Amino acid sequence: MTGVNLHGIWAIYRFEMARTLRTLWQSIATPVITTSLYFIVFGGAIGSRIESIGDVNYGSFLVPGLIMLSLLTQSIANASIGIYFPKFTGTVFELLSAPISAVEMVIGFVGAAATKSIVIGLIILATSAFFVPLRIDHPLAMLAFLVLTSITFSMFGFIIGIWANGFEQLNIVPALLVTPLTFLGGAFYSIDMLPEPWRTVSLFNPVVYLVSGFRWSFFGAGDVDIWWSLGFTGAFLALCLGLIIAIFKTGYRLKN
Amino acid sequence: MPSILSISQVSKTYASGHKALDHVDLEIERGEIFALLGPNGAGKTTLISIICGIVTPSTGTILVDGHDAIRQPREARSRIGLVPQEIAVDMFSTVGSTLRFSRGLFGKAPNQPYLDEVLKDLSLWDKRDSKIMELSGGMKRRVMIAKALSHEPDILFLDEPTAGVDVSLRRDMWKMIGRLRERGTTIILTTHYIEEAEEMADRVGVINKGQLLLVEGKTELMKKLGKREMDISLVEPMATVPAELGEWHLTLEDDGHRLRYVFDAQAERTGIPSLLRKLSDLGIGFKDLDTSKSSLEDIFVDLVEHREASNEGAAA
Numbered sequence: 001m002t003g004v005n006l007h008g009i010w011a012i013y014r015f016e017m018a019r020t021l022r023t024l025w026q027s028i029a030t031p032v033i034t035t036s037l038y039f040i041v042f043g044g045a046i047g048s049r050i051e052s053i054g055d056v057n058y059g060s061f062l063v064p065g066l067i068m069l070s071l072l073t074q075s076i077a078n079a080s081i082g083i084y085f086p087k088f089t090g091t092v093f094e095l096l097s098a099p100i101s102a103v104e105m106v107i108g109f110v111g112a113a114a115t116k117s118i119v120i121g122l123i124i125l126a127t128s129a130f131f132v133p134l135r136i137d138h139p140l141a142m143l144a145f146l147v148l149t150s151i152t153f154s155m156f157g158f159i160i161g162i163w164a165n166g167f168e169q170l171n172i173v174p175a176l177l178v179t180p181l182t183f184l185g186g187a188f189y190s191i192d193m194l195p196e197p198w199r200t201v202s203l204f205n206p207v208v209y210l211v212s213g214f215r216w217s218f219f220g221a222g223d224v225d226i227w228w229s230l231g232f233t234g235a236f237l238a239l240c241l242g243l244i245i246a247i248f249k250t251g252y253r254l255k256n
Numbered sequence: 257m258p259s260i261l262s263i264s265q266v267s268k269t270y271a272s273g274h275k276a277l278d279h280v281d282l283e284i285e286r287g288e289i290f291a292l293l294g295p296n297g298a299g300k301t302t303l304i305s306i307i308c309g310i311v312t313p314s315t316g317t318i319l320v321d322g323h324d325a326i327r328q329p330r331e332a333r334s335r336i337g338l339v340p341q342e343i344a345v346d347m348f349s350t351v352g353s354t355l356r357f358s359r360g361l362f363g364k365a366p367n368q369p370y371l372d373e374v375l376k377d378l379s380l381w382d383k384r385d386s387k388i389m390e391l392s393g394g395m396k397r398r399v400m401i402a403k404a405l406s407h408e409p410d411i412l413f414l415d416e417p418t419a420g421v422d423v424s425l426r427r428d429m430w431k432m433i434g435r436l437r438e439r440g441t442t443i444i445l446t447t448h449y450i451e452e453a454e455e456m457a458d459r460v461g462v463i464n465k466g467q468l469l470l471v472e473g474k475t476e477l478m479k480k481l482g483k484r485e486m487d488i489s490l491v492e493p494m495a496t497v498p499a500e501l502g503e504w505h506l507t508l509e510d511d512g513h514r515l516r517y518v519f520d521a522q523a524e525r526t527g528i529p530s531l532l533r534k535l536s537d538l539g540i541g542f543k544d545l546d547t548s549k550s551s552l553e554d555i556f557v558d559l560v561e562h563r564e565a566s567n568e569g570a571a572a
Contacts, residue, residue: 005330011360015349022348090344094403097308098361099333256270256311 008100012108016082020116027116028123031070035124038066039131042188053190056219059132064215065187066128067121071146072153072182072207074120076174079113079157084164087254096255102248106158106241113154114147121146135218141226142217148233149210155240162253181207186215191223206232258322259283260411260442261307266316268302268466276302278466280316284411284444289437291453291474292446294463300446301341303463304413308338321410334363337409341416343396347389351380351399354388355406362407374402377432394425401432412436414445418452430456462559469559485548486528488515491541500538504531515542 020027043059050058086092095105128134136142164170185207191199202208203224212222213229222229247254261284268277277299284290292300305311307318309329318325320332345354355371375381378398383391388399404412414433418426433443433456447453453460454474461471470477493512504527507516519526535542 005363007360007363007365011357014360015346015357018353019348086346089346090340090342091346093308093310093338093340093344094358094361096310097333097336097338099330099363100361101330251312256305 005100005104008098009104009108009111012095012100012105013112016109016112017115019082020078020112027120031074031120031124032127034070035066035127036131038062039128043131053193054219054221056135057132060135061190061215061219062188063125063128063132063134064218065211067124067146068149068207068211068214069182069187070124071117071121071149072178072210073174075113075117075150075153076157076160076178078116079110079154080161080164080170080174082109082113083158083161084167084170087162088167092254102245105248106155106244110151110154110158113157114150117150117154118146121150137220138217142214145210145214145217145229145233148237149214152233152237152240155237155244159240159243159247162247165253178207181205182211186211186223206236209233260286260321261444262319263303263307264317266303266306266318267314268299268306268311269314276466277306277313280463280466280468282461282468282471284442285459287437287440287442288458289433289443289445289456291457291460292444292463293448293450293453293460294446295448298463299466300463301415302466304338304415304444304446308336308413309333330363334407335410336413337404337407337411338413339400339404339415339417341419343393343400345388345396345399345403348387350385350387351375351391351402352384354399355402358403359406364407370408371406374405377435378402379428393420394422397421397425398428401429405436409441411442411444414443416447417445418447418449464559484519486517486519487544487546487548488517488535488542489513489544489546490515491543494540498538498540501531501534 039059039062043062047058047062052058053061083092086095125134160170160173184202185205186202187207191202191208194202209224209229209232212224213226213233214222216222216226216229246252261282263280263282263284266277266280267275269275280299280303292303294300302311306313307320307325309325309332313326318332321335323331323335325332349357352371352375355374356366356368359366359371372381375384378401380395380398380402383395388396391399401414401417417429421429436443445452445456457474459471460474460477462469487509490513494508495512497506497508497515501515504517508514509516517527517531519528
């Protein structure tokens with residue numbers, strides 16, 4: 001056998017997708033219900049008292065932020081449990097003894113986690129169409145951001161899954177880091193609405209660039225320049241990929 | 257023909273400082289059944305894990321069918337199937353799907369007829385659509401074996417294959433090993449049950465405290481170190497061994513009902529005829545004679561003790 005272990009990648013991808021399909025209803029129902037609640041609370045109750053942001057009404061303004069919020073949390077959750085669970089149950093021995101490279105393994109795990117996130121993102125988009133008028137100025141860019149963010153944060157989740165030594169640790173990074181950064185990253189507001197110095201501080205929050213870029217693809221305007229957003233997403237993707245390769249080279253938390 | 261597995265100078269020191277393997281050299285011949293025998297903690301599982309790529313060696317090289325296990329992991333690993341000691345399998349999958357998963361993971365194109373055959377060989381056919389969590393422990397172990405065979409490996413590792421296994425699975429497993437050997441599969445098993453090595457293996461390697469003490473054909477090993485015992489059942493029990501029988505170093509067993517004579521079967525003179533003559537001269541009646549080979553267990557205990565004694569001698 002030479003070249004790429006395509007059968008191996010496909011086996012992992014299918015295995016991970018089967019895991020998702022076993023919990024299909026909860027996979028779909030959760031984001032639909034959560035999104036609906038956000039629209040009722042923020043869009044309906046509070047949003048009616050908030051003026052339009054730029055030329056976009058507040059309800060529509062929420063859509064990219066809400067999708068991004070789910071995308072980040074779902075990608076991390078799916079990918080981290082995907083690799084953590086085999087570590088926990090011991091089945092990881094088979095992955096480690098298989099003739100499959102780090103990159104191939106990541107394509108399988110991350111590909112499946114990202115697929116689920118993308119589907120969830122699209123479901124949220126469809127759900128939001130019931131609540132607010134949808135406007136997508138750059139649909140291709142929107143899809144590109146959707147895919148890129150899902151892949152990047154699935155990789156991040158994969159790293160967390162390898163690092164975690166218990167179910168508690170598995171939740172620490174999403175709960176203590178990702179959720180706050182997302183909430184403070186302009187998911188529900190434009191950072192221009194913040195007083196100084198908080199506006200400047202916000203520019204150090206990486207999630208701002210993701211949300212802003214995604215929002216640009218909807219409304220043609222974001223908090224920061226679109227190239228900054230793209231550049232940042234690409235840089236984070238490269239960082240995660242580098243970390244994963246280092247993990248497999250050194251066997252960190254996988255091998256003795 | 258070059259050996260299918262060549263291990264040279266492999267050592268492993270864990271981060272804790274524990275030295276699990278100490279410069280192990282081992283050549284495995286194509287198609288043989290090799291038993292790695294040693295007590296718990298001897299380094300058997302570490303050695304297997306290193307060959308399979310689960311543990312990184314501190315030093316040394318491993319060639320699998322000529323491919324370096326570290327530099328050419330793809331070529332090396334695709335030839336190996338591993339049945340670990342612990343049952344570790346995704347409980348939510350079905351038996352059939354987990355086999356297809358394993359085969360794919362090892363880079364092989366789907367081949368359902370082959371997998372069906374594996375399922376039937378291991379009496380798993382009726383369970384092919386069952387979820388693994390619904391199976392009994394023995395059935396799960398069969399699934400582990402089936403997974404290891406799913407990609408048609410040239411070398412099969414069985415780590416403590418019969419630990420906690422019932423008689424029927426044990427019998428099925430020996431049968432399966434027999435079939436695999438006919439197909440030319442090389443089998444390496446670890447065990448601390450000596451009967452297991454004695455029953456199946458062509459060659460036996462004895463490992464203790466990370467060192468491979470010896471590697472020998474099973475029969476040669478038995479011959480070389482095989483002591484035999486002769487039990488003489490007495491008509492009348494005796495309280496002490498008569499002084500006239502001193503030269504045979506007999507022991508009394510079973511409350512004086514049996515005399516035991518330990519002798520070397522390879523020796524030119526076993527001492528049996530003279531002992532029997534002496535017994536009749538002394539008028540000691542016996543009703544039965546029974547000789548037995550010493551088991552690998554005795555051999556192993558001898559080896560380890562001998563080794564430790566000589567180490568202590570060297571240290572002193």
